[in-house]
Amino acid sequence: MNLVHEGHIATPKGFYADGLHAGLKRMKKDIGLIYSEVPAQTAAVYTQNSFKGAPITVTQDSLASSAETQVLIVNSGNANTCTGKQGLADAYAMRLATAKKINVPEEYVTVASTGVIGVPLNMPLVLDGIAQLDEQLSNGKGFQEAILTTDKTIKDVCITIQLDGQRVTIAGAAKGSGMINPNMATLLGFITTDAAIEGAYLDKLLRQTIEASFNQITIDGDTSTNDMVLVMANGMAGNKPISAHHPEMTLFKEALLYVCTVLSKKVAEDGEGATKLIEVTVNGALHKEEARLIAKTVVGSNLVKAAFFGEDGNWGRIIDAVGYSGVPVNPDTVDISISDVAVLVQSEPVEVDEAAVLSPVLQQKEVSVVIDLHLGTETGTAWGCDLSYDYVKINAAYRT
Structure with a gap:
């Protein structure tokens, strides 16, 4: 497999990203956005913790309505978990505000949060932050910083392969350094690719890949309430849609596994207080x-x-x-x-x-x-x- 390493989460064709400081954390960036010019096939896996963050419910709702999405909105500093009916309403409000800002259907927006459990979101800050995000920026570093909590470093990877003679890019960003012991998902992990791929096959590949990568890391034996890994594939590379019968299916599968493995190892290496x-x-x-x-x-x-x-x-x-x-x-x-x-x-x-x-x-x-x-x-x-x-x-x- 010939991999070319370059870029960030917004490098795949048609993707944009931004991140900024909205005030949920004292000084560091705390709200981020990934946007695709066109609807993207989307698959996700989630924590198996019985107590799930409100954003997971909203994201599951979005993907139940449509297998395609265009936007991910994420905040750090607050998990919006165990916050009752108001927390769920706040997660839906994040989705609605993002949809209105970018002018896409609500079900085309997915939501993620990470941080302290049991504390209501400061919605005026969140909504003001959403209003300031720029969906036309290629601010990969800003997005990657915005998803961090106790992490010491950003965790990213970007590779390019050739499929059907077309340049296909797969990029990823993750956060996580504590409360890491996944079961069907882990931490927060986001993957973008301009590959064309059938939605059902993307879902199958993601689950297989996570079993050999994200699900094989552990830091402290705790499974978070907000764990999510989500992949968006917008098809703008122009390759023939990948399916189980595509002649170069194995190449894409190996590339996706490579991206997930690199992110997994970076999370493990950055465990809270880790030296090895x-x-x-x-x-x-x-x-x-x-x-x-x-x-x-x-x-x-x-x-x-x-x-x-x-x-x-x-x-x-x-x-x-x-x-x-x-x-x-x-x-x-x-x-x-x-x-x-x-x-x-x-x-x-x-x-x-x-x-x-x-x-x-x-x-x-x-x-x-x-x-x-x-x-x-x-x-x-x-x-x-x-x-x-x-x-x-x-x-x-x-x-x-």
């Missing part, structure tokens, strides 16, 4: 789902995360997590390596000079763990971060 990105790969499983489950169990273990923060190669915590993952394994055939240093072979400890060999690799910003079960041929990968003192400090004072 941890990648866990499980090989030799009987089933892909089992490999993914073990990988996510290991990377989600607080003991594993704390050990890596302390730069302690305690593989006992890794094998322990494999054992309680719920996946049947042969306790006599497991191999484990940490950043290419073998520590367990066929479930037998390997003598390692920790000070000379293991300690240096654990001081790196990225640490990899490879586990081989020697049971089958399937593999799975998950991403997370270490657990530092700063995670507790950040979340102890989240509302202050």
Whole structure:
């Protein structure tokens, strides 16, 4: 797959974006917009938390009315969750105000929010912010800044491929650094593409892609109330509509997975207080789902995360997590390596000079763990971060 890396969320043909400071947060940008010149096929997945933010209800309503949308309006600093009937009315008011400003049908507008739970939205600020947004700007950086909460950095990716001889661009932006343990979605993730694709197939591809990317990250084991991943495809690249029978379907599928994987890893790397990105790969499983489950169990273990923060190669915590993952394994055939240093072979400890060999690799910003079960041929990968003192400090004072 030949990928050209350039651009931002508004780079795909026909897309625009803007972001500004409306006052929901003290100083930083807090309201953003993505706009497509023409209606775009749209698919989304949402949190499985029983308590869902009001914006999710509104977005689900929009997509139930039409599989096509043109606009996403999003605010940070306030989740608009557990805010009762008024919160739902406020989310619908965001949709209506955006539709009127850009002159599109209400059902062509999707809504997202992120931030503190249980606090009513300051609607005068929100509506004033919507009025100031410019749908004709290519302000990708402004949009990406507007969706952040405790994130230290923006998380974006943009690639270009060739389909049917046409230049097709796929771009993504995400936010998330805490309350990350997705189930069918995660955090806030937005993807734009000028590819032409059948709506039902886009929905299927998104769900498949998320299983191998966003659903394979964990920071703290918490699933947010507002998690959403949404993709818009406006078809302006001019390729033949992608379907299951398109000869270059696999290329687009791989490109979409690449975009989602890059965003997922950036979220994991930017975990609240994180000092290391941890990648866990499980090989030799009987089933892909089992490999993914073990990988996510290991990377989600607080003991594993704390050990890596302390730069302690305690593989006992890794094998322990494999054992309680719920996946049947042969306790006599497991191999484990940490950043290419073998520590367990066929479930037998390997003598390692920790000070000379293991300690240096654990001081790196990225640490990899490879586990081989020697049971089958399937593999799975998950991403997370270490657990530092700063995670507790950040979340102890989240509302202050």
